[in-house]
Structure formats: C-alpha cells, structure tokens
Amino acid sequence: MLYKKKDYQSINYTGRLLKTLLFLAVIFLFNSLYAFDSETKAPLVFTVEETQWLKEHPEIRVASDQDFPPVEWLSDNNQFQGIAIDYLRILEKKLPVKFIPVSKNSWSDILQGMKDQKIDLISAIARNHTREQYLLFTRPYLSFPAVIISSHQYKHLNDLQGKRVGVVTDSYWDDLLKQSDFNIEIVRLENDESGVEMVSLGAIDAMISNLATVSYAVKKMGISNLNIVHVPKHEHRMLELSFGIRKDWPLLQSVLQKAIDSISEEEKDHIYNKWIKLQPITFWQSTQFWYPVIIITLIIFIGVFSILLWNRTLKQKIAERTRALEKAQKQLIYAEKMESVGRLSAGVAHEVKNPLAILQMSIDYLKGEKNDETVSTILNDMQDAVERADSVIKGLLDFSREKELQMQQDNINTVIKNSIHLIEHDIKQNNISLNLKLDKQLPDIPMDKNRLQQVFINLFMNAIQAMLTAAKQQGNINNRVLKLAVYSSVKSVTDSWIIENSEGQFKTGQKVIEIKILDTGTGLDKQHETAVFEPFFTTKAQGEGTGLGLSVSRSIIGLHHGMIAMRNRMDNTEGVEVIILFPFKNNKDKLND
Template sequence: MKRKLGPVLILLILLSGIPDFCYASDASINWSSDELAFMEEHPVIQVGVDPKFVPFEFFDETGNYQGLTSDYLEIISQKTGLKFEIVKNLTWTEAYEKAFRGEIDMLPAISKTAAREQYFLFSEPYYYFKRVIVIRNTTKNINDLGDLYGQTVAVQRNSSHHSYLADYPQINLSLYDSVESALTAVANGSETVFVGNLATTNYLIRSTGLTNLKFVAFESDKQQGLYFASRSDWPELISIINKTLETITPEEKIAINNKWIGVEVEPDYGPIYQIIMIIGGIIVIIWLVSVYWILRLRREIAKRKIIQSDLESAKIEAEAANNIKSNFLARMSHEIRTPLNAIIGMSYLAKKDQVIGTQKMYLDRITQSANMMLSIINDILDYSKIESGKIELERVPFNLDLVIQDVINIMSFKIEEQRIGFKLAKDPKIPNCYFGDAKRIEQILLNLINNATKFTTVGEVSLDIRLIAKQANQYHLTFSVSDTGIGMSEDQIKNLFDPFSQGDASINRRFGGTGLGLSIVKSLVEMMNGEIQVYSSEGEGSTFIVKLVLEEDVEKEKEYQKQVQALYFNDIKTLVLEKTGSNMNIIDSYLSAFGMHCELTTSPVSAINMLELENGKFSDPFDLLILDYDTPGGGGFKFIEMLQENKRIAKKPKIIMLLPMLREDLFNRLDDAGVDVGIGKPIIPSILYNGILEIFRTKAIVANQSLKREQKIESNRQNNYGVLVVEDNKTNQLIAKSLLEPEGFRVWLGDEGQAGFEIFKANQQDIDIVLMDLHMPILNGYEAAEKIRELSKDIPIVAMTADVIEGVKEKCEVYGIHHYISKPFDPEHFVEIIKKIVSRNVSQKKEIEITPTEQSKENAHVKIPVLDREAGLKYIGNNEVLYQQVLSAYLVENQDVNDKLAEAIKNKHYKIAAEIVHKIKSSSGSIGAKPLVLVASDLQKALEANQKDKIEDLYGQFVELMNELLENIKKE
C-alpha cells in the first residue's frame, strides 16, 4: 500500500509547489490581418483592476500586481507581445467608471451581466466561481436568497453581485467599495448579510481572522464566469484574447488554479499524507469514512436541490398570485368605476335642469358620496402604485383657493353629519397660483381632514395655511389640520403611518376605514420633498402639520394681483356682524388684502346703532354689510327685517350673508330677503372677493356673462363636429350624448365594436372623432380601432375606459388609440378635452399637402410641425417668457450637436453617439419637438444595438429635423 501511495504523494507535493510556468512566445496562432494591425497600432493596453479582489487580482505589500488573473495576463502578453499597463491607485469603483467612460481599455477580472454588455465586449470565461451568502455564526433563519427579502444586504459597489441583487427590488442594498470592508461590517454587526464569491470571501475571512463568519451556499447548480472585458469599439482585442486562451493547456490552467485557489477550496492534506505513510492501515479507515460522508453529502445535496426546486416553484407561484392580485384590483376598479361614471354623469345632467335648493343639495350629496367611494378605490390603487414605486407626480399650474374649495365641498357633508364646526384660516400673503400636482395636494388634505372629522364628535376641525419662508419663487407653506377629537397615545402615534393600521381593534370596529389614508399621505408628502408632523394627546385632540415647498406660477399670480389691484375697493366702507367673533380676524385679514377697511361687531344692537345716521354721527354711511346667518337675536333674516323697518337708516347697505355648511335651501330665500350675495362657510378668500366684485361691479359682470353666453351660443352654432361614441353601456351612451349635443356636436352611437366600425364606414366623411370603450362584446375597442385605422390614419380615437391596469395606455398606442379618458370623468372637463382634440386635428388637416398628380393625391399626408409651441408651453405651465428663455438656451447648447454626432458615428463610437442622442431626445421633448424625439428614440436604439444598416438612415432624418428645428427657434 505504501509503495502505491508513495509516487502519488510525491507527485501531489511537486504539483503543489510548482513555480510559475515560463512561457515562450507562440507564433503558431493564426492571427488575422485586422488582429495583427490592431497589435501593431495598440502595443500598450491600459488595464483597470480591483486592488482587493483576492485571490484573482490584487496588489501585494510591495505594490506589485498579483493573482490568478495576473498569471493569465502574463501568458497573453508573452504569446501576443502586447504590454498590459496596470493603472494604479484606483478603487474598483473608480476603475470601473473610467472603463465605462472609455478612459481605460480593459477590465481583466469581471463578470458578465446584461447591463454591462451594453458598454463592454467580453471574452470567453477563463475561470468559474460560485456566489455565497456570508453571515455571522449566530445568525439564523437565512438559508436561501428568499430569506433576504426585506433585509439590507452588504455588497461591493459595481460588482456582478451588485447587478445581480439589483434585479430583486425586495432586497435593500448597502454598497461598499471593497469586499474586506463589507465583510468586516458583517463581522462587527453593522451589517447582517454579505453576498459575494466563494474564493474571495474565503481568502479574506482566513487572512483577516474573521472567525465569527460562516457561508450559506445557494444556487449550487449555477456558476459565475470570470471574463476579460474591453471597450466596445475594440472587438479585435477580444478576438486576440480568445485565441490566446485557446492555446493554454488544461495542465497549465490547473497549475495556475492550484497556485491561487486550491488552498481555499481544498483542505491541506499534507499532515494526513505523512500519517498515512507511517500508519498504512489508518488510510483505509479514513477512506471508508470519506466514502461514507461523501455519500451522505450527495444525499444532502440531492435533498437541497429538491428544496431549491420547491422554493423556485413557490416563488413562481407567489409571483403568479401577486399578478392575480394586481389584475383583480384593476378589474375590480374597472367594474366599480363604470357605474360610478353613470352616477356622477347623471347627477351632473340633473343639476343642469331647473331644480330647487333641496334637490340640488340631494344631487350634490349623491356626487359627494360617489366621489368618496372613488377616493377609497383610488387609495387602494395608489397604495399599490406607491408600493411598486410607479406613482408619478404632475407639474401643472393650479389655483390653491380652488383646491381648498374642492376639499371643503367634498368634506362638508361629513362635517355636517358629525355636527361639528369647521374653521379655515389662510395667510393673505400666500399667493394663489402655483405649479405642482393639485390633485395630490387635494388628496393629502382630504385624507387629513377626513381623519380629523372621523375622530371628532364635539368641537371643531380647522385647516390653517401659513407662509413660513420664501426663497425666490419658492414658497414654504404649512397646512395644519387640527381637531378637538379623541387624540392619540404615543404608541398609537408610532404606528400611525403604517398601512392597514389604525389606533387599535376597537377603533377599527367603531370608526371603520381602510387604514391606508395616512400611509398614502406620508408617502405623497415625502415624494413632494415635504415633511409631516403629528402632535396629539389622549382626549385633547390632534394636529397634523404638512410642510410643502410650492413653486409660484409668477405670470398667473401677476395677472391675478393686477386684477385685485385694479379693483381695489378703498372707498367701500364695510361693517361685519359675526355671531361669536371666531371668524372676525380672518375676515378682517381678507378684506385688508383687498384694500378694504371694516368695522367689526358681534352685537346686532351695536350693528344697528352703527348703521343709524342720527345727528350726523356717521357722515360716511356703510356701503357693505357682511352678516352671519347665525346672528344672535333671531338670525340673519330677522336682522335684515329690522334694517328694512328702521327708518333712521337713510342708506341701506349691500348685504353679503355667510351661510352654514350644506344649507343650500337658504340660497332660495336670499332674493326675497333682500340679500345681494350668499357665501357658504368656511370663508375662502377668492370666494369672498368674487362676492364683493359681484355686488359692486354688477353691470360689468352681467354684461360680461351675457357676452360669454352669446359667444358660447355662437361657438356651439359653429361647432358642427361629428362624434362617434362606441359604448355598450346605455347609461354611459346617454351621458355622452347629453353632454355633447348641447355643445353643438352631432352624435352617432354604437353598441359594440363591430357596429361602431360599420357606422364609421358609412359616415366617415361626417365623423371627426371616435370615443371608444375598450371592453365590449363581439368586437372589443382595440380590434374596432384597428379596423377604423385601416380606413383612416388621422381620425382621432379616444379610449374611454375604467381600466387602470398597467400597460393599457401603451397597448392603446399600438392599436392607433392616441388619446385616453379615464372613467369616471368630470363632465365639464370631458367636453373641453373632446373640443380640444377635434379642433387640433382639424387644424392639422388644413396643412395636408396636395400636388396636382393623382398619385400624390392618394399619398397626401399630414405635415406635423417640428416644433409644437402649444405642447412646449404646456410642459412649463404656459409661461411664455420662460418658454422663450428655454428655446434660447436650447439653441445655444445644440448649435454644434450635428457635428459632434457625425464625428462619433464616423469613428464608430456608438456609445458616445447614443449618449448625445439621448440628451437631445430629453431636451427636445420638453420644448414640444415631438418629431425629433421620435427619430432620436429610434436612432438611440439603433446605436445601442450597433445596427449599422439603420443608423445611416435614421442619422440622416435626425440631422434634417435638427436643422429645421434650430431654424424655427431662430425665427421664434
């Protein structure tokens, strides 16, 4: 036995101690002419390395480049004559970024990922390693990648493991510049988990003495390759490296691997061999024990593979279940939104008829209840979007007073139902016109006020809007919602913003709700770079403070302020009679902002005395009386009777009466009582201003309204557009027809897709727009649109759908549906959208170019302008001055862009060219240059995919459009 083992042991010992091989230049490799030319032109290759990627590549204590990769580079250098110059004093992140920018030619030890393949060319792999999880010995319940969901995982920045884990959004990443620092963080408890390759982590754990760490293997059947990666425009270098790697023998590879890797993968059997040589019999026992454990290990591996397979199957099932959940939510929303559209639409149509105050109040309550139901649906969908990071904020001009008014209108029913008070205070120094997402701000305020109202049974809820700072046109505002409700404990506040969470189970039973509102509020506020704070004590109420920074719409605010200043009512003497005085300071501040001065009182008797003109006590009588309906001593109407009967009042003032919430019935009595204007509480500044304006500029307003009515009638007469409504829901058909016909539209109705197509085919010359439901029997909206597109390429088709499934808009575009209206829709907004689409399409039709020949008549096309001013203005809030500044900056920045692009394409630097085109695509979209954006998008894709046949044609189109755009801007 000893004789047999002796030669084997000697051979193993010799192999383990073999020094570096000495390689001779290999002239037998069949180099191509391009490869030979490349080596002659580029004798020195700049190489970027990971200085701590042991044992593959690293710098030793003397600063020499060492490691498995270093040996392979030495072989390639000797066989090719190329010199590989190592760029020193860089971290891996810095080396990677320099290679990404083309400042370094090659990365010799890198894994291949889909993202990296867009920027680098890769050789064949020359080594394979396995990925492992590293945790402390005391850490439990981490056995696979799935156990890392929801946890923070340490990983080396820009490594293949970084790219690999980035595909798992459920895992949070903590990035480190080196593996050693990441492992140290896990060892000292700063991090819980690290993911890296087995060889490097094993080497560093042993060399640094981090004995409290252990490995967890996963994806045991998968191996990761190590590659040489070069810049994308050097395919010859990759070909040279591949040919050289093919000449390296298996024995040479084993020798290199044993030199650098073997000590990590296999235990040191030297002492065991010595014992075997002395005691031959023991080897038999060891061999038998080894066989036993190997067999057992194989069984364990087989079991682990089964478990892994089961986990993968469970993951697939979980993803499928998640998709089913998302589709169910979207479908549920669609089914609920459709009848809601009918409820809101029919209520709107009913209010357009002559209805008395109470009927209008009932219709308003129906609409408010429908909107509340819609808000619940939106809460669920918004939370789902926030979870997946797919919610987006708009930037559109809006009026803050109108947002507040909408919030109050929606919440007034709830406040009245609770029989509590509501108080509004707004700093008069705050502008009204801003850029931002008005709907999301409204959603934040609705949720906060609804929450405050729900938990308040005695007292009041208040909304206080204050200015805390101003920087240029940025206004720092606070929206404070306070209540006198049940309050909260500290423990309840801690969990307040958790989704599906409420104070406790009893609150859930008593007050109901989804538990999503405040969670959504916090997410939306943070998305707006704002802050939310909560102050509360049990039994003493709560205060929520939202801090937001809003950008002022300077142009519209100037217009508004000019209007206010032009109509200052300095000479209007005003008396305010308010029941308790709680709103007096607010009214006083609002009137002061209008340039008016007023006298304040809470006493009807005092008010009568102030209005009387005895002995010339008041030589200047009051012009305006602002009167609270709940005035003591019989109420507001009783007080007016007293004024009318009082003969000592020579001049009766104009009267504005402040009415309680949800008392629309009182509006019917205002004329009979001699009240000029009624305003609902709480008082909104712009509403009060408009009320005063209505009284003292009545003739102008009446004339203006009359003119507007005449213009509208004339507009409706001129509007003879034809609309095809394809909708299988009869109620929605009726709503669309009832909304459009009064505006002058001629309406055709189709019950399903095939019928709609037939109607369009028969009346194509008379139909200017198609409104298309997507879900219909026989032929759905997509199929019907596709058939209509065969007859007409330019007819606008508008999707009317309650679908909220992701990808619907994109699918509509594929089928030629380029406009989208979501149900339920706002009736007035709906009509305006249809008018805008039709008028724009008709104006484009007028630009159709027709030549005398019959062939050209058939090929007539719509000429789309390269610069759409209307679209560009819309992107920046219709600010004409700012738009001109943006165009000027665009012109200066892009004067030489065609030259830069031509240079990059000529030298086949497609990556640089793609970056140039991408930048142009982004900036061109923001000014309304849609044709250039479309061509730039296609050219960018062609450049990134190295599609040389497409690049030339698209480049020509790009240059032509770019030149035309720049000329147009110069004319502007």
C-alpha cells in the first residue's frame, strides 16, 4: 500500500512520542527501585551458626523497666513504650524472631531474672564490671549525660560531700557511687519521679540521674524550683545504654549487633526526637529570676506592713488626741456653763433650798392640824408652789452638773420603747394616737441608755404638751386628733438642712441612724428653730417650764457624737418634727479601720 508523504510524517511523529514515554517510564521505575533499596537496605547476612541459632530460638524473652521514661515504661493501658521499645519493634521486623515481654515488678527483679536465666534479653541497660559477670552487651545505642538535680547550685560531685543524695535502686548511678570513695549518704529510690519529688520537698539534698529521664519527670510533674546541672565529663561516664544478653547466648549478641548496625541514622533520629523534646528553661523560670523577685516582694511586703502598722499606730494616737480634745471641749463647755449658771445654782441651792425645806416642813405640820376648807386650799397651793420651785432648782443643778456617761452596746429602739412605756399613761389619758415604726435591722451602738431615755421622755412630754396647748387654743380639745409618730431607720444623709445644722459633723452620703419624732402641736416660729436649745429658752407659759430640758437633751446627744435639730413638719401638717442622728460603723468600715 502506498502512503502519502503527509501520512508518513504523522506515523514517524507518533513513533518518536512512544519511544520518549517508554524512556521516562524506565527512568521512573529505576528511581523507585533505588529509593526502596536505600530505605530497606540490603538484607542482613548471617553466618551458618547464627542462622541455625535463629531457627532454634524463634522466641526471645525480653524484660523492660516499667518506670524508666522516656527510655521505656509501662503505659496506663499496660503496654510498654519508649525509645528502647521502638528499637525492639524495628529489630523484630529485621529478624526472624518474636520478642516475648516478661513483666517484672522492679529493676532488681529484672537483674535477678537474668542471673537465673529466666530472661533472655534486657532492652536497655548500662554496662559495668558487676553486670559483665552474667551479661553480654551490644554496643551502646543510646547515651545521656549525667546530671545533678537539686534546689542548690551543685556543679561537681565533690560538692555533694556529706549530703543526702538519691539514686534509683540498683541503677547505674547506684553502682557508681557504691564503688566511689565519696563521703555521700546514699538514699535509694524506687524511681526517678519519687526522687525529683523528694528533692523538690527538701527531703534529700540532691539526686543523680540522666538528663532525659529527669527532664521528662520534671516536665510531667510541673516542678520549677529545681536546678539541673550537667556533671563535668571528666567526673563521670555518660549513661550508655545497650541491649543486655544472657551470658550463654553469644550468637544472639552478634545477631542483635548486626541488626542494630543496619538501622539508618534517619530512623534513629526519628525515634529520639519522638520521645526527647527538651525545651530550654526561660529566664523567668530560673532561680536567677525568682530569687530577686521573692526578695523584692518580701521587701515590699515588709514595707507595706510597716506602713499599715504605722498608720494603725497613728490612728490610735489620733483617737487618743481626739478623746483628749473632746474631754477638754466638754470641760470648756461645762466651764462656760458654770460661769453663767454655777453661781446662780449655788446661790439657789443655799439660799432657796433651805427656806423651801422649812416651808415644806411647815406645810406638812399645818396639814396635820384641823383646818377648814379655805386653809386646806391655801396649803395645797403652797405645796404646789414649793414643788415647782424645787423642780426649778433640780433643773438648774442638773444643767450645771457634769456626769460621766455609762457607755455600753445597746439598741436605740429598746430605749425608745422603754421611754414610750413610761409615758403610756399620759398618751392614753389624753387620747393620743401613737404611730411607732422602728427599723428591726437597726444596729447596736455604744450609749448611756439611761441618759438617752431622759432625752426621749423629755421630747415626748414636750410633744404631748404642745399638742394639748394647740387643742386648748383652738377650743376643741375633745374633738382634735392628737397624733404622735416615732420613726427609726438607717439612711444616708441627703438633707442639706441637716448637714448645715450639724456644723460639719455629718457629710452628704454618710450612713447614720435617724430618729424622727413628729407631733400635731402648735409648731415653731422660724426664728425659734435654733433658739429652743439655748438654756432657759421656753415657749411655755410662765411657771410651766424651766427652759433647760432641750438644752440638757442636746448636751446628752452631743456626748454620744450625735446631733438633734427641730423644725416645722415638711409634710404640710401643722406640728413639729425632731430629728436625731447617731453615727455608726458598718462591717465594711470596721474592716477598713
């Protein structure tokens, strides 16, 4: 068949394309086979004796330490794991044998099992002269530097002379210290974690182990108060771990060594990096950081404590000075009172009281005689006059006399109730409606309840008299509704009138105990709001009052660090409201003090 030129060129192009694809496929296959061979390496070559021995021993009993992380340890699911275990898995793939785990409770039991030939292989063990008597060893496949773990900066083994040093029982370090001439008290431990904990708590001075195991334990336990110091190389040998083989199985030694030598460096690095993840200790985790921080904190604490102590002492001194000033102020007030009233009181006591006593005896004598109705009426009037005069004298003497307060913790509501009880007869007799609203949550305060009772009785009686006077003036004493209201509560000061009348004693927002007494009496003239507390001021009819009751009441309230003020009622009702404030300290204030 004849082809056209164009068809021939197409066939030629297709042939070249097929040859190129075939060449690339050969190259890809060659590279794949090369890569596979580089990873698996050439198959192991054993001698006739080694091959025969492997056929006769398909199972090998192997023991691993249950508590030697990260080299080998028993996990929570009762499976061995760690660096040595990963090496065993690789060797099991390379060799026609199966490793049978043998469980032993302690490292000492493992060593004894090897001596009794109940164990064929130890997966990780350090070589020494004692163990060479009953074990064969491969070349080391792991090595770790020795370290000293302590809360101090021990840098050399000589620094441990006379110290209590911990080592794991029957470990490489135990054998090393037993054979040395160091004056060290050896404390044998169950495992490295218990040793790290004992060093952290100060039960032992230091511990000697390897860097990998200690770093793993410290990180797992979250301990940050220890120093891990490398022991200088000239003072020790590295902890070099090998496979330990029964003394009577030298062929297993040679077989294992060939298998270990066939493991690539990449595989070794992978296993090591899988289990060893050491992170450098940052500056803030080191003792060089924490020691100064603790010292500075301690200095600051001592400084703050000293300042608080000094402030407390200063407050005590201020309180003492304040009490002294208050006492001096009281003495000055009483001195001023005595200046104006003392002479009058003394004169009345001597010049008036004695004649009154004579008059009283005379009246009593005459009342014992037989008198007609007129004489009896005169004698009764004389009796009333003498009693009023005696009342005035007692008021003058009470005003001018200084009495020490008998202070004790009590509730102001109790004083108010007792005062109401004493005047209950007057309230019922005059048909007065009493509205008593006392806060049950009122706190106790220091007080002289007898003196405060005197104040409340005086205020209640003044209110009753004012209401009766208003009823008489309006001529409807029987029809007028007489109301007396008494309230107690804890509140914050907000009334500018109260703040002004306290003369700086109370401030806006200050917590106080407030007592309010409201009546429906005649009310007050505006100019009398402050004058009512002056000595001898009274709005009562002549002969009905001394003008000393409210003045004495203000003095008693003042001695309790309180204030009393009086004004017309603010609720568009005729009458007077008396406001009494007492300071108190709540729990928060007491804590601040």
